[in-house]
Amino acid sequence: MFQTGYILNRRSDLTWFIGLPFAAVLFALASQQWLPAVVMSSVALWITIPHHFATWIRTYGFSEDWKRWTDRLIIGPLVIFGFTFLGAMSFPLTLYLVSTLWDHQHSIMQQHGFGRIYDFKAGTGTRKTARFDLGLHWILFVNMLVTSPLFSSLWISELYRWEIQVSLASVQMIHTISWTLTGSYLVIYLLHLGSSLRQGRPLNPFKYAFIGASYFLWYYSAWHTASVLVWGIAHRLMHGVQYIVIVYWYLRRKVDQQGEAQVEATPRKSNLVRFMVRSGNVKFFLLIFLIYAALYQLAILQPLEVFGFGVVRWSEIYRPIPELGVAGLNPTLGYHLYTELMITAFALTHYYFDSFIWKVRDSQVQGGL
Amino acid sequence: MHYLYRYRLLIVIYGLAMIVACYESGYLERPAATIAGLAQPSPASDVLIGLYPESPMAKCFRADQAMFLTYDLPLAKRLLSEALTGGYKGEESYFYNYATVLMLLKEDYLVVDEAVADWRRHDLTTDDQLDPRAAYRDLELPAPLDPMTIRCLVSSSDGTKIVFARQDNRLWLAEPGPQLEKNGLYGVRQLPERAHQNMISALVLAANETQVVSASLDGDLAIWDLATAGLVARLPAQRAPGQRSEIYGIAVFPDGFQCAVVDRAGMVRIWDLRKPVLLREFQGATRPLSAVAVSPDGTRLATGGWSGIIKIWDLNNEQAPPRSLEGHRGVVNRLVFASDGKVLASCSRDSTARIWNLQSGKSRVLKGHGAPVYGLDLSSDGNSIVTASEDRRVKIWSFQDGKLLYNLATRPTPRPLYAVLFAPDSRGLIWAGGPSGIQLIRP
Numbered sequence: 001m002f003q004t005g006y007i008l009n010r011r012s013d014l015t016w017f018i019g020l021p022f023a024a025v026l027f028a029l030a031s032q033q034w035l036p037a038v039v040m041s042s043v044a045l046w047i048t049i050p051h052h053f054a055t056w057i058r059t060y061g062f063s064e065d066w067k068r069w070t071d072r073l074i075i076g077p078l079v080i081f082g083f084t085f086l087g088a089m090s091f092p093l094t095l096y097l098v099s100t101l102w103d104h105q106h107s108i109m110q111q112h113g114f115g116r117i118y119d120f121k122a123g124t125g126t127r128k129t130a131r132f133d134l135g136l137h138w139i140l141f142v143n144m145l146v147t148s149p150l151f152s153s154l155w156i157s158e159l160y161r162w163e164i165q166v167s168l169a170s171v172q173m174i175h176t177i178s179w180t181l182t183g184s185y186l187v188i189y190l191l192h193l194g195s196s197l198r199q200g201r202p203l204n205p206f207k208y209a210f211i212g213a214s215y216f217l218w219y220y221s222a223w224h225t226a227s228v229l230v231w232g233i234a235h236r237l238m239h240g241v242q243y244i245v246i247v248y249w250y251l252r253r254k255v256d257q258q259g260e261a262q263v264e265a266t267p268r269k270s271n272l273v274r275f276m277v278r279s280g281n282v283k284f285f286l287l288i289f290l291i292y293a294a295l296y297q298l299a300i301l302q303p304l305e306v307f308g309f310g311v312v313r314w315s316e317i318y319r320p321i322p323e324l325g326v327a328g329l330n331p332t333l334g335y336h337l338y339t340e341l342m343i344t345a346f347a348l349t350h351y352y353f354d355s356f357i358w359k360v361r362d363s364q365v366q367g368g369l
Numbered sequence: 370m371h372y373l374y375r376y377r378l379l380i381v382i383y384g385l386a387m388i389v390a391c392y393e394s395g396y397l398e399r400p401a402a403t404i405a406g407l408a409q410p411s412p413a414s415d416v417l418i419g420l421y422p423e424s425p426m427a428k429c430f431r432a433d434q435a436m437f438l439t440y441d442l443p444l445a446k447r448l449l450s451e452a453l454t455g456g457y458k459g460e461e462s463y464f465y466n467y468a469t470v471l472m473l474l475k476e477d478y479l480v481v482d483e484a485v486a487d488w489r490r491h492d493l494t495t496d497d498q499l500d501p502r503a504a505y506r507d508l509e510l511p512a513p514l515d516p517m518t519i520r521c522l523v524s525s526s527d528g529t530k531i532v533f534a535r536q537d538n539r540l541w542l543a544e545p546g547p548q549l550e551k552n553g554l555y556g557v558r559q560l561p562e563r564a565h566q567n568m569i570s571a572l573v574l575a576a577n578e579t580q581v582v583s584a585s586l587d588g589d590l591a592i593w594d595l596a597t598a599g600l601v602a603r604l605p606a607q608r609a610p611g612q613r614s615e616i617y618g619i620a621v622f623p624d625g626f627q628c629a630v631v632d633r634a635g636m637v638r639i640w641d642l643r644k645p646v647l648l649r650e651f652q653g654a655t656r657p658l659s660a661v662a663v664s665p666d667g668t669r670l671a672t673g674g675w676s677g678i679i680k681i682w683d684l685n686n687e688q689a690p691p692r693s694l695e696g697h698r699g700v701v702n703r704l705v706f707a708s709d710g711k712v713l714a715s716c717s718r719d720s721t722a723r724i725w726n727l728q729s730g731k732s733r734v735l736k737g738h739g740a741p742v743y744g745l746d747l748s749s750d751g752n753s754i755v756t757a758s759e760d761r762r763v764k765i766w767s768f769q770d771g772k773l774l775y776n777l778a779t780r781p782t783p784r785p786l787y788a789v790l791f792a793p794d795s796r797g798l799i800w801a802g803g804p805s806g807i808q809l810i811r812p
Contacts, residue, residue, distance in 0.1 A: 032458055036490045072375065079379055083386070091390035098386045150459075153417050153426060160413040162393075168419035226426050226459025355378050 003202035005122025007114065007369070008249055016245045017114065017210045021217035024237035028221065032230045040229050044236040049296050050289035051240035052350040054247040059353050061273045062251065064258075064364070069356065076352050081345045088340040093161065099344050104145065106351040107239055111214050112137045114242070116360040117369050118207035126201050132192045139185045140215055146178040148222035150231055214238065248285055250368035252277040257367055299342060409720075409740060410434045425457030432463070436470060438699030438718050439675050440510040441656075446470045453487075464488035465501065472505040511700075513568070514787065519801035520743070521572040522788035523581065530595055531555060531799060531807055532581045533788070534569035540583055542598060543807040553797075553809040562600045564591035571619040573628060575642055582621070582628055582642065588614030590630065592642055604645055607638060618661040618672075618704075631658035631672055637682070653680065653691075662704035662713070671713055673701025679715055681727065694725055696732050703745040707768075714754055716742035722756045724771060733771045737764060743787040748795035755798060757786035763800065765812060775812045 006013045031040045059065050059073055066073065087095030115133050119125040125133075145151045152171070159166055166174075193203060217238055221231040255274050276285045359365055373380065410433035411417075418427040432448035435441040449467040457463070468484035485502060498504065514520060514536045521534040531543035539559055546556030565585035573582050580601065581593045588606025593599065608614035613633040621628045627648065630638045635654040640647055653672045660673040670682040677697035683689045699718030706713055716722040718741040723732040735756065744757025753774065757763045761783035765775040779786065779802050790799045792809055802808035 037461055037492055075376070076379065079383070083383055087386075087390070091393045094386055094390040094393050097389060098382065102382065149421055149424065149426070152420065153413075156416055156420075157411055157413045160411070165412070166416065168416050171416055171420060226424070226457065230458075352379065 001197060001202055002205050003122045003124050004206060005118060005120075005124065005204050006206060007117050007121065007246070012245075013206055013210075016242055018206070018213045020241060021213040021234075021238045024234045024241075025217050025220055027237060028230045028234035029224070031233055032225065032227060037229060040233055044229070044233045046290075046293050047236045047240035048347075049293045051243045052346055053289055053292040054244050055350045055353050055357075057273060057276075058247055058251065059357060062254070064254065065357060068364070072356065073353070077345075077349045080348045080352060081341060084341055084345040084348065088344075095340075095344060097158075099348060102348060102351045104141065106354060107235070108137045108141045110239060110243065110354070111211065113358050113360060114246070115207050115211060117246075118204045118210065120360055120366065120369065122202075122204035122207070124202050124204040124207070126196050126199060128192065129196065129201075132189055135185065136189050136211075139182050141218065143178045143182040144215075144218050144222050147175045148219070150222045150226055150228060153226070154228065244289070248277060248282065252279075254368040296342070410437050412739075425452035425455055426459055428452040429457070429460065429463045429466075432466065432470075434698065436466065439677060440700065441675070442470050442474050442510070446474060458491055461488070461492035464491045465499075468501040469505055472501040473508065473510060478502075518785075518787055519806070520787045521569055521583075522744075522790055522799070522801070522807075523572045523574050524790050524793070524799060525574060525578045526749075526793060528793040528799075530578070531790075532572055532574070532595070533801075533807060534572060534583065536568055538563060538565045538568060538585070540564075540569065540572075540581070540593065541806065542595070543805075548805070549809060552803070553811075554803045554805045555807040555809070557805050557807060558598075560593065560598050564593075564600050564603055565589065570616055571630075573619045573621045575621045575625050575628060577625050580642070582619060584616035584619045584630060586615040588616055588632060590616070590619075590640070590645075592645065602645055604640065607636075607647065607650070608634070612636075613657075615657075617657065617659040620661045620663045620670075620704075622663050623665060623667045627667075629661050629663055629670055631661045631674075633657040635674065637661070637670065637672060651687075653682075654678070660701045660704045660715070662706050664706050664710045665708055666710055669710070671704045671706065673697070673704050673715060673717075675700045677701060677717060677719065679704065679713070679725070681713075692730070694730060694732070696723055696725075696734070697721070699741065702741065702743045705745055705747050707747055708749075708751060714745055714747055716745040716756055718742075720758070720760075722754065722766075724754065724768065735764075735766050735771055735773075737773055737776075738762060740785070744789035744800075746790045748791040749793060750795045753791070753795065755789050755791060757789035757800065759785040759787075761785055763789055763798065765798075777810075777812055 007017060031043060035043075059069065083098075084095060087098070112134050115137075116130060119129060119133075145155070152175075156166060156171060197203070217234050218231075221234045225231060251273055255277055275281060276288060357365075360369070410430065414430035414433060418430050421427050428448045429452050432445040432452070435448065436445040446467070449463060449470060453463060453467055464484070465488045468481060468488045471481045471484050481502060485500060488501075516536045518536045519533050520536060522531065523533070524531045529545060533541050533543060535541070541557050541559050543555035543557045546554070548554035548556070565583065565587060567585045567587040569583050570586050571584040574580070574595075575582050575592070579595055581595055583591045583593065585591075588608055590604040592601040592604070594601050606614045615633040616630050617633065618631040619628055626642050628640050628642060630640065631653060632638075635652055635656060635658050636650055637653040637658065638647060638650040654674045654676065656675045658672050658674040660671075662671045663669070664671070668683065668685050670684055671679060672682065672691075673679045677695070677699055679694040679697070679701055680691035681694065682691045694713075694715075697715065697717040697719055699720075701715055701717050704713060704715050711727055713725040713727055714722065715725065720736075720738045720740055720742060722735040722738075722742050722745060724735070725732045735754070738756065738758040738760050739762075740758050740760035742756045742758045744755070744763070746755050747768065748754070752768055754766045754768050755763060756766070761778055763775075763777040763786055764773055765777070766773055777798070779800070786800055788801065791797070792799055797809050797811045799807060799809055802810070
């Protein structure tokens with residue numbers, strides 16, 4: 001009935017993929033209790049920014065990936081930076097909407113990807129399991145967004161901002177529909193699991209523990225707190241740290257494989273990556289991430305509290321930007337555009353790259369898992 | 370096709386985003402103008418209060434409404450205090466609002482300092498200019514408007530004489546001139562004498578439109594002769610010890626020689642302008658009264674206040690309790706009786722106007738403005754009602770069914786309007802606009 005497989009190994013998986021969400025929730029709640037908001041936002045950012053850097057290392061710093069996706073790694077950022085610039089100038093609400101929704105989709109896909117790795121490693125699940133898993137992630141995550149007090153207050157306010165005035169009755173109906181769909185889908189999913197077992201395909205308990213831990217974090221945070229910052233810290237800790245962990249091990253395994261196969265042919269570009277992920281050099285790996293975050297901080301040209309402030313405080317992004325198209329360029333406008341590009345465009349580029357560099361069905365990707 | 374497939378994600382995301390962007394840039398109205406102290410509660414607050422009625426978030430939303438719609442600072446303080454001391458940290462702006470309420474209530478500075486420290490701890494701002502101790506140092510609700518804003522505007526029935534006051538202490542006269550036919554501009558001149566030491570807050574034409582009565586935030590009245598543009602008389606402020614006497618509304622009786630005045634203390638006073646002498650006074654509300662209107666037959670008085678309640682007083686029966694019309698959720702800014710006296714129009718800080726059937730007590734709500742509505746007038750033909758709002762929009766509605774007929778804005782730049790009148794022929798509007806200050810426009 002059960003077939004265990006690990007992304008890393010038993011202890012590391014229990015730490016990073018199953019234990020981390022619980023620790024992240026505790027940390028976020030403790031932060032809310034004892035830390036000022038500026039520090040809380042900085043905690044979230046100093047996890048988020050380095051985890052973007054992990055993508056840059058994998059794509060631009062690792063010759064194998066660079067060769068495979070050269071055109072997308074050039075054209076993608078150009079399109080994204082261009083749209084972000086236009087959005088910041090002329091349609092900031094749309095830019096915010098795209099950034100937010102893509103971020104949520106990205107979060108869903110990352111957890112789904114880890115689930116796929118668990119099935120790949122344990123040899124569990126049927127051919128249909130990937131689709132059922134994806135459906136499960138979408139249903140559970142969207143249900144949280146739709147029904148939790150935290151996100152309900154956000155999306156209802158956003159709808160009013162977009163001049164779509166929903167009534168109390170219609171919101172309650174939406175909540176009911178969402179819970180009904182979620183419950184129905186869970187039944188369907190359980191039937192699928194039963195069907196898999198009947199076909200002689202075992203289940204990987206670590207995969208379901210991982211999914212359960214992830215949704216515990218999201219649901220508990222979204223119901224327990226009314227602060228998007230608290231939810232954000234818990235989410236960023238889980239999402240960012242798990243991402244950095246998988247990138248580290250992916251690169252290490254790929255480098256180890258390359259080392260066996262083509263030591264002589266290693267391009268210079270991979271030398272840094274090779275050094276960073278070498279056994280015993282994890283401290284350098286993390287140090288470079290922190291240096292990147294610090295450089296990013298400096299590039300924003302503002303001290304820590306302003307950086308945290310400028311990124312997280314939505315109203316500050318809203319208020320000045322609707323007037324930007326009218327006011328013309330000035331130092332304030334330039335600063336806002338610059339930060340918008342630095343923050344939003346980098347994040348969107350990270351989402352885009354992750355959409356094609358982590359296909360678990362890809363044999364070259366499988367080599368690093 | 371190969372490349373389309375390869376870039377399908379970008380194409381789908383940005384293709385959809387461009388549709389949304391077109392909606393945003395082409396159809397979505399920009400956020401309404403907000404002035405320090407005049408911010409608005411979230412328009413979604415009613416839904417969220419209904420959804421989570423017992424939550425601290427709902428208390429904070431109700432505090433927002435109390436603060437911004439009815440200026441009920443003690444209630445806002447109580448609600449915020451309950452929510453925030455219960456450990457609610459959902460939205461940092463509520464810590465700011467709490468500090469602001471304490472500042473506006475002129476609480477002890479140590480208490481304010483503590484609230485500001487709490488706001489600093491929970492908010493991400495580093496802008497010292499936002500500090501309530503600086504931003505709200507001398508502010509009192511209602512927050513003052515820009516000095517050039519025209520808040521008071523009255524017109525004679527033939528449209529030949531228009532009197533208006535900006536947010537200063539002076540009165541202005543607008544008359545048809547050579548520019549009127551050409552571009553709708555009136556010629557304007559300032560009345561030479563200065564009668565008020567504080568801002569003029571209300572105006573009304575009296576004595577068969579030969580005189581104008583102005584009221585100020587000092588609580589005094591001044592009577593002016595329109596023919597000579599000279600001051601006829603001044604009526605000093607009437608106030609009991611410890612009472613506030615800012616006058617917010619004035620209305621003239623059909624005989625043209627009596628007027629009703631309402632003030633911050635909630636008092637209603639009726640003056641005979643000929644003597645001039647105070648005929649009668651009574652307490653109309655415990656909270657400030659902000660608008661007043663007299664029925665066309667002079668037998669009833671409508672008063673509206675900061676609580677949002679409108680009261681209809683029977684002047685022939687002093688003992689009869691007033692009839693209450695409840696519906697507005699913010700300060701009532703202006704009241705106008707229809708010519709038949711059976712219908713009353715009102716507008717409010719709750720961003721709506723209402724048409725009240727005085728027989729049934731029911732009202733039709735005119736929704737559509739995104740900010741408080743200050744300007745209100747009924748057309749002389751009885752077919753239309755016009756509203757002007759801080760949201761930079763002037764809307765003309767059908768009086769019969771409340772349907773929106775026109776949605777207008779000043780040109781070239783839309784700006785908040787606080788007063789608007791129908792032209793005598795009901796086919797045009799008189800509002801603050803153009804280089805001279807007063808403009809006639811034909812929608």
